[in-house]
Amino acid sequence: MKKYFLGLLVMSMLTFWGCSKSFLDETPKGSLVPQNFYKTSNDLTIACSGIAYQMGACFSLVTPTYFGADDITAKRTGNKIVFSDYDVFVDNNTKASNARMSAYFWNPLYATIKQANALIANYKNAKEATIAQQNNAGGYAYFIRATCYFYLTRTFGNIPMPLLVSTDSLQNSTVESIYTQIVSDLKNAETMLPNHWTGNQQQNGIDILPTAGSAKAMLAEVYLTMAGWPLKQTDKYALAAQKAKEVIDNKASWGYDLLPNYGDLWQIGNKFNKEAIFACYYNNQAPNTGFYNGTEMGPPSLAPAEEGGWDDLFGEITFFKNFPEGPRKAATYQYQYFPNNNPALATDWEHDVQKHPYFLKYRDDVSYNWTTHKSNNWWGSATSYLLRYSNVLLTYAEAEAMSAGPDASAYAAVNLIRARAAGHLNDLQAGLSQTAFRDSVVAERGWEYAAEFGSRWYDLLRTETVAKVNSTRDAGEVPLTNQPDDANHAYYLSPIPITQ
Incomplete structure (x- = not known):
C-alpha cells in the first residue's frame, strides 16, 4: 500500500517548523530556512505536506464548542466536563479556561496558519519549480489559511489575524475584516489551484488536496455564512448560489458527485471518494508516521463505555427522535449495543448506561471488530470530511431560495439529498415560502451532517436559532446552566482562551 501524502517527510517538517533553535550553539550550516529551502518543486511539496499534517491536528479530535448545538451532548462527569460545559452553556470565565479549546482547537489552527503564511511569503522563491507548481502550492496555502480563519471567527468572533509568519503583538481584527480576508484568500486559491493533482497528492483517483473546485465550494459556504448572523449581508446569498x-x-x-449510499461515506474502504471536496485524511498504518497521521475521532471516541468506548459524545434525544427514519439514520446512529462486547447481551440505546443513542460515523476502521463492537486501537484512520458535494447542493438550494425564491432548481438540489436519505422521505413539499424552504434545508443539513465538526452548531449561529432548538431539549438531558438568547446572542461565541 502506498503511504498517503500526509505521511510524506513528516519528520522533516516537524524539524523545520517545530524547533525554535538548535540543541547545539553552533553555526547552522545545513539548516532549513526560507533563504535556502524554497527552491525546488520538491521543497514546495514538503511545505504542503507539513501544512496538511498540521491541518490534520485540527480535525482529529472532538471540539467542545460544537456541543452547544442540539445534535450532540456529553455526560457531566470526569474528563467529559470540558465538553459538557459548552453543552449546558456555563459562564464564559469557565469556558475561557477550557484547556481542550486552547490545546486542540485554537493552538493547532494558528499553527497551521503560521505554516500557510510562510508558504505564501515564499512560494514564488522556488525558481527551480514551474510557475504552475508555484501557483498550486501558493493556492493551497491560501485555501488552508482561509479555512482556518473561517473556523476561528465563527467560533470566537473578533480574533488576531496574522498574515505574516510572525504572530507577535497582534490586536484582534473585526469579524467583517476577517471575512474580507477569507474571501480574498479563496479567490486567490480559486485561480491558483489545479483542477487535479498528481502523484501522491492523489489516492485511488481522488484528489486529497483541495482543487479549484474546492475553493469555489468553500467560497459558496463562506458567502452563505456571511448572509446570516453576525454580518447579515444578505446580498451574499446570490453569490453563494x-x-x-x-x-x-x-x-x-x-x-x-454524491455516493449512491450514504453509509458508504463511513466505510474505511471508501475513505477516498468522489463526494469529498475537502477532507483531512489519516493513515495510522503507515510506518514511521507522526501522531496526527491518525485520528482520535474513531473508533472508540464515539463508542459507549460498556463496549470499551470513551463516551466522548453521543446523540441528543430530541434531535434523534426528529431525525427521519431510513438508511441515512441507520448509517448515522448505532442501534444495537453489546455490553462487554458480548453480542448475546445485545440491547438498545434506551437501555444503555447513558440512555442516549451513539453515532456509527467514524467507527469503521481496520482495528474495529463489527462482530463484537470492540475497538482494538484507540487511534483510527477515518476521514474527517469538512466539505462534501452534498454541502454544495444544500448550499445552492438555500442560497437560491433566499436570493431568487425557491425555484425548481432549488427543489431539485435538496431533493437529491432527500432521495439518497430514502426511507419515508419524499420530495420536499412544493409551494413553500422562502423562509419555510430555508428552514427545511437547514433541518436537512442538520441530519446530513450530524456530529460532523460543528456543522450543526455553525448553522444554528448563522440562522440565530441556538435558543430555539435548545428550548426543545429532552428531560433526559443534563439541564442547562444558562439560557442562550437568540435576540442578544448570549452564549453564541466562545471566549478566547485565557492562555492566549
Whole structure:
C-alpha cells in the first residue's frame, strides 16, 4: 500500500517548523530556512505536506464548542466536563479556561496558519519549480489559511489575524475584516489551484488536496455564512448560489458527485471518494508516521463505555427522535449495543448506561471488530470530511431560495439529498415560502451532517436559532446552566482562551 501524502517527510517538517533553535550553539550550516529551502518543486511539496499534517491536528479530535448545538451532548462527569460545559452553556470565565479549546482547537489552527503564511511569503522563491507548481502550492496555502480563519471567527468572533509568519503583538481584527480576508484568500486559491493533482497528492483517483473546485465550494459556504448572523449581508446569498452552481454545473471537471449510499461515506474502504471536496485524511498504518497521521475521532471516541468506548459524545434525544427514519439514520446512529462486547447481551440505546443513542460515523476502521463492537486501537484512520458535494447542493438550494425564491432548481438540489436519505422521505413539499424552504434545508443539513465538526452548531449561529432548538431539549438531558438568547446572542461565541 502506498503511504498517503500526509505521511510524506513528516519528520522533516516537524524539524523545520517545530524547533525554535538548535540543541547545539553552533553555526547552522545545513539548516532549513526560507533563504535556502524554497527552491525546488520538491521543497514546495514538503511545505504542503507539513501544512496538511498540521491541518490534520485540527480535525482529529472532538471540539467542545460544537456541543452547544442540539445534535450532540456529553455526560457531566470526569474528563467529559470540558465538553459538557459548552453543552449546558456555563459562564464564559469557565469556558475561557477550557484547556481542550486552547490545546486542540485554537493552538493547532494558528499553527497551521503560521505554516500557510510562510508558504505564501515564499512560494514564488522556488525558481527551480514551474510557475504552475508555484501557483498550486501558493493556492493551497491560501485555501488552508482561509479555512482556518473561517473556523476561528465563527467560533470566537473578533480574533488576531496574522498574515505574516510572525504572530507577535497582534490586536484582534473585526469579524467583517476577517471575512474580507477569507474571501480574498479563496479567490486567490480559486485561480491558483489545479483542477487535479498528481502523484501522491492523489489516492485511488481522488484528489486529497483541495482543487479549484474546492475553493469555489468553500467560497459558496463562506458567502452563505456571511448572509446570516453576525454580518447579515444578505446580498451574499446570490453569490453563494452562483459559486455553488459553478461547482454543480462543472462537477465532472473535478470528479465530484454524491455516493449512491450514504453509509458508504463511513466505510474505511471508501475513505477516498468522489463526494469529498475537502477532507483531512489519516493513515495510522503507515510506518514511521507522526501522531496526527491518525485520528482520535474513531473508533472508540464515539463508542459507549460498556463496549470499551470513551463516551466522548453521543446523540441528543430530541434531535434523534426528529431525525427521519431510513438508511441515512441507520448509517448515522448505532442501534444495537453489546455490553462487554458480548453480542448475546445485545440491547438498545434506551437501555444503555447513558440512555442516549451513539453515532456509527467514524467507527469503521481496520482495528474495529463489527462482530463484537470492540475497538482494538484507540487511534483510527477515518476521514474527517469538512466539505462534501452534498454541502454544495444544500448550499445552492438555500442560497437560491433566499436570493431568487425557491425555484425548481432549488427543489431539485435538496431533493437529491432527500432521495439518497430514502426511507419515508419524499420530495420536499412544493409551494413553500422562502423562509419555510430555508428552514427545511437547514433541518436537512442538520441530519446530513450530524456530529460532523460543528456543522450543526455553525448553522444554528448563522440562522440565530441556538435558543430555539435548545428550548426543545429532552428531560433526559443534563439541564442547562444558562439560557442562550437568540435576540442578544448570549452564549453564541466562545471566549478566547485565557492562555492566549
